[in-house]
Amino acid sequence: MQKKHPYLRDKLSIEQRAKFQRGTDVGVLAHEVFPNGIDMSPNSPSQFPKKVQETRDNLSDPEVKVMYEAVFQFNDTLIMLDMLVRDGDKWLAVEVKSSMRLSDTYYNDAALQYYVLHGCGVPLSDFRLMYLNSDYMKDGPIDVQQLFKMESVMEYVVEREAFVAENVERLKKVVALPHSPLVNIGTQCNNPYPCDFQGHCWKLIPKNSFLFTTAMDDETLFQSYFNGVNTNAKMLAQLEPESEEAHQIEALETNSYYIDYKTLYSLAPQPKPKSVAYLNLLLNRPAVPELDGTKPYEEMILAFALQGEFENGAAIDSMPPTYPRRNDMAAAESCFVWDCFEDHSRWKEAIPLLIEKLSHYELIVCFTPQNLTTTLLRHEIIQNQKVGYKVFNLFDVLQQARFYHPAIKRGLTLQRLETALFSEPKLFEHSRILLEATSNDLIGYQQAREDLIAENEIVAKTYQLLFK
Numbered sequence: 001m002q003k004k005h006p007y008l009r010d011k012l013s014i015e016q017r018a019k020f021q022r023g024t025d026v027g028v029l030a031h032e033v034f035p036n037g038i039d040m041s042p043n044s045p046s047q048f049p050k051k052v053q054e055t056r057d058n059l060s061d062p063e064v065k066v067m068y069e070a071v072f073q074f075n076d077t078l079i080m081l082d083m084l085v086r087d088g089d090k091w092l093a094v095e096v097k098s099s100m101r102l103s104d105t106y107y108n109d110a111a112l113q114y115y116v117l118h119g120c121g122v123p124l125s126d127f128r129l130m131y132l133n134s135d136y137m138k139d140g141p142i143d144v145q146q147l148f149k150m151e152s153v154m155e156y157v158v159e160r161e162a163f164v165a166e167n168v169e170r171l172k173k174v175v176a177l178p179h180s181p182l183v184n185i186g187t188q189c190n191n192p193y194p195c196d197f198q199g200h201c202w203k204l205i206p207k208n209s210f211l212f213t214t215a216m217d218d219e220t221l222f223q224s225y226f227n228g229v230n231t232n233a234k235m236l237a238q239l240e241p242e243s244e245e246a247h248q249i250e251a252l253e254t255n256s257y258y259i260d261y262k263t264l265y266s267l268a269p270q271p272k273p274k275s276v277a278y279l280n281l282l283l284n285r286p287a288v289p290e291l292d293g294t295k296p297y298e299e300m301i302l303a304f305a306l307q308g309e310f311e312n313g314a315a316i317d318s319m320p321p322t323y324p325r326r327n328d329m330a331a332a333e334s335c336f337v338w339d340c341f342e343d344h345s346r347w348k349e350a351i352p353l354l355i356e357k358l359s360h361y362e363l364i365v366c367f368t369p370q371n372l373t374t375t376l377l378r379h380e381i382i383q384n385q386k387v388g389y390k391v392f393n394l395f396d397v398l399q400q401a402r403f404y405h406p407a408i409k410r411g412l413t414l415q416r417l418e419t420a421l422f423s424e425p426k427l428f429e430h431s432r433i434l435l436e437a438t439s440n441d442l443i444g445y446q447q448a449r450e451d452l453i454a455e456n457e458i459v460a461k462t463y464q465l466l467f468k
């Protein structure tokens with residue numbers, strides 16, 4: 001599909017784009033470990049042959065000590081290597097990863113690159129993976145020698161060469177076919193990663209097909225599907241009428257949501273709280289530490305929105321007199337917003353503010369896949385779990401109550417929850433808010449603040465709908 005029909009590929013999500021950008025940023029910084037190299041990056045795929053030739057010329061030029069993104073091709077397989085460093089009469093190959101741990105995917109990626117380098121006859125002294133050192137703590141300008149760690153994977157890639165060669169031959173046959181192969185949709189569409197061509201391959205599957213349920217795993221779903229159970233009616237005939245699976249199919253048929261109300265109400269806060277605060281925290285974990293005293297991916301609070309309510313329905317003072325309004329504080333109706341978008345070094349100011357503000361309430365309602373209590377403990381906003389308020393995470397509660405809607409096949413997000421409950425989705429995603437918040441531009445900051453408030457409103461509306 002990528003070779004013959006790249007235009008059919010789904011658009012990258014904001015999250016994927018942010019991930020790729022992070023990888024690029026870390027990769028560029030890693031160049032400083034082996035500085036003054038020649039950047040071989042092609043501007044477009046049409047430049048690949050030229051870059052392959054230039055790379056080859058550079059290999060035999062003793063003046064060239066380091067190459068970035070050197071392009072090699074062997075047996076119709078093309079690679080771009082992050083760094084190639086002259087090491088005596090051999091070369092050290094380095095591939096950079098923007099994470100703190102190495103996984104099988106990275107090892108296999110290195111194995112493919114080694115296969116091509118070996119095939120091109122590049123004599124290697126070693127093949128290393130470079131990744132972020134989780135123990136590095138920033139103190140002054142970034143020390144790239146300390147920020148990155150390296151691990152030799154030479155033994156692994158040599159041992160994997162035959163496996164790679166076998167698969168290259170197999171995949172070359174696929175690419176040589178006049179059309180993309182006729183393969184039915186199946187478990188491979190989401191495992192090991194969601195495939196980028198689902199928009200195309202799944203377009204004939206009705207939006208309300210039982211294949212979009214979550215109560216059964218993909219293995220079971222596709223087994224039934226290929227055994228002739230290929231309509232909702234046929235699937236329903238096989239299920240217990242009151243089973244979760246059957247309820248999900250009914251939700252698909254009616255484009256509505258299913259919730260196990262008995263469980264939901266058993267989880268309702270008891271006794272009914274007299275005061276509730278809706279809290280939306282915006283956290284950031286930069287791969288490369290920004291502030292002195294922080295480590296890679298260390299979490300900081302970039303912003304929060306807090307909206308309070310008392311039993312009689314009156315909104316509480318969203319801006320207590322002890323906190324005079326400043327330029328970076330906005331209030332929309334009863335929603336209080338704090339942020340440090342313009343100066344991240346101020347992020348710890350959020351802590352005393354949150355301690356004070358949260359203390360006014362009995363219940364803190366949020367929607368987050370993370371454990372908010374753990375986050376509050378980590379930042380010492382609470383010292384132990386014996387605080388005056390309870391944390392009520394709608395994300396967990398809804399999952400426990402088996403909340404389901406056709407929109408949540410790929411996971412419960414606030415955006416999908418809004419679609420499910422209120423059918424009026426606004427066009428934002430949490431990852432977009434984070435991107436805007438770190439965008440270095442004032443319009444982005446303002447948009448991020450507005451989105452934080454809008455998200456918090458959905459949390460408040462959901463809680464009120466389900467528990468009031």
Ligand code: SF4
Pocket residue numbers: 001183184185186188189190195196197198201202
């Ligand atoms: S069948 Fe599934 S895995 Fe294969 S290209 Fe289509 S969406 Fe991707």
